[in-house]
Amino acid sequence: MSGANMPLLSVEDLHISLTTDAGRFPAVDGVSFTIARGETVGLVGESGCGKSITALSIMGLLRDPLGLAGGKIKLSGQEIQNLPASQLRALRGKRIAMIFQEPMTALNPLKAVGTQIAEMFVLHQGASWREAESKAVDALTQVKVPAPAQRAKDFPHQLSGGMRQRVMIAIALACEPDLLIADEPTTALDVTVQSEIVDLMKELCAARGTAILMISHDLGLVTDTCKRVCVMYAGRIVEQQDSERIFNSPQHPYTQGLVASLPRLGMRARHGRRRLTEIAGVVPGITAYPVGCRFHPRCTRRTEICETVVPELTALAEGSLVRCHHHG
Numbered sequence: 322m323s324g325a326n327m328p329l330l331s332v333e334d335l336h337i338s339l340t341t342d343a344g345r346f347p348a349v350d351g352v353s354f355t356i357a358r359g360e361t362v363g364l365v366g367e368s369g370c371g372k373s374i375t376a377l378s379i380m381g382l383l384r385d386p387l388g389l390a391g392g393k394i395k396l397s398g399q400e401i402q403n404l405p406a407s408q409l410r411a412l413r414g415k416r417i418a419m420i421f422q423e424p425m426t427a428l429n430p431l432k433a434v435g436t437q438i439a440e441m442f443v444l445h446q447g448a449s450w451r452e453a454e455s456k457a458v459d460a461l462t463q464v465k466v467p468a469p470a471q472r473a474k475d476f477p478h479q480l481s482g483g484m485r486q487r488v489m490i491a492i493a494l495a496c497e498p499d500l501l502i503a504d505e506p507t508t509a510l511d512v513t514v515q516s517e518i519v520d521l522m523k524e525l526c527a528a529r530g531t532a533i534l535m536i537s538h539d540l541g542l543v544t545d546t547c548k549r550v551c552v553m554y555a556g557r558i559v560e561q562q563d564s565e566r567i568f569n570s571p572q573h574p575y576t577q578g579l580v581a582s583l584p585r586l587g588m589r590a591r592h593g594r595r596r597l598t599e600i601a602g603v604v605p606g607i608t609a610y611p612v613g614c615r616f617h618p619r620c621t622r623r624t625e626i627c628e629t630v631v632p633e634l635t636a637l638a639e640g641s642l643v644r645c646h647h648h649g
């Protein structure tokens with residue numbers, strides 16, 4: 322692939338295994354997707370589908386009992402899945418940054434937030450402490466924290482959830498990474514604060530040309546944020562297509578179920594009133610993945626073939642990918 326159209330991130334046939342006393346189980350099974358420079362891509366699926374462990378594998382943060390069992394992760398064409406820990410640490414923060422659902426667990430409770438932002442500049446850019454502290458206040462200004470010089474001296478517990486997530490965004494974007502991975506960044510926040518945080522992320526990343534991998538169980542959130550969406554179910558990608566098209570013509574019964582269960586808000590409002598319908602049943606655990614199509618026990622369209630044969634991820638005419646024997 323030539324340099325010009327080489328993806329920023331390329332996840333190729335990713336396999337993650339879970340090792341238990343009962344054996345080794347495929348937790349993530351052949352996941353592939355790419356993100357171009359500056360592109361926004363969503364990863365959506367109910368809780369337990371494997372979104373977070375996919376993100377952790379990109380960051381090189383998988384730990385026992387989970388492990389990389391196959392596939393490649395390339396950043397600007399360079400394979401990073403086997404990099405030594407020291408090189409991975411350098412990559413994290415500097416080229417790929419991640420924010421999580423609960424900023425309280427990622428922030429150090431014993432350090433002022435300004436110090437924690439400043440550390441990024443010292444660590445990754447070799448800035449002096451004096452320089453770094455003033456850059457930290459600038460960073461808080463950019464994430465629209467009021468009275469940033471004062472707030473820099475606050476400890477995490479003194480800030481609201483929304484303010485803490487702004488601090489996390491400031492830390493994540495401090496070194497102008499190429500890719501921001503946001504894993505359920507607003508799930509723990511009040512609804513009114515959620516959209517402020519998402520808008521802030523979008524605005525700052527767009528201005529910097531930072532690509533976003535937005536991970537959420539909320540299809541509305543990812544389609545509002547991202548150009549393109551990967552739908553994940555039980556460790557596999559079942560559908561991939563443009564956000565707009567997900568609403569107009571979801572192809573996989575699982576995606577159709579997610580669309581049908583959306584409340585009428587934002588982008589969704591354009592598509593008229595819908596009856597809220599939950600998808601019956603639950604996501605199976607890794608050790609109990611069904612044979613054939615993993616969605617078949619919950620699928621209203623299943624036939625015999627679904628219970629035995631794994632459907633291939635198939636490219637459709639309009640550019641979407643779908644993994645279903647009876648798509649459409």
Ligand SMILES: Nc1ncnc2c1ncn2[C@@H]1O[C@H](COP(=O)(O)OP(=O)(O)O)[C@@H](O)[C@H]1O
Nearest residue numbers: 348367368369370371372373374375386606607
């Ligand atoms: N450390 C772990 N040990 C065992 N199972 C795990 C661990 N982390 C995640 N899992 C399992 O892996 C599956 C995918 O988890 P996760 O990636 O967190 O899902 P999601 O982010 O989509 O909600 C789930 O079944 C979860 O229970």
Ligand SMILES: [Mg+2]
Nearest residue numbers: 372373504505
């Ligand atoms: Mg998760």
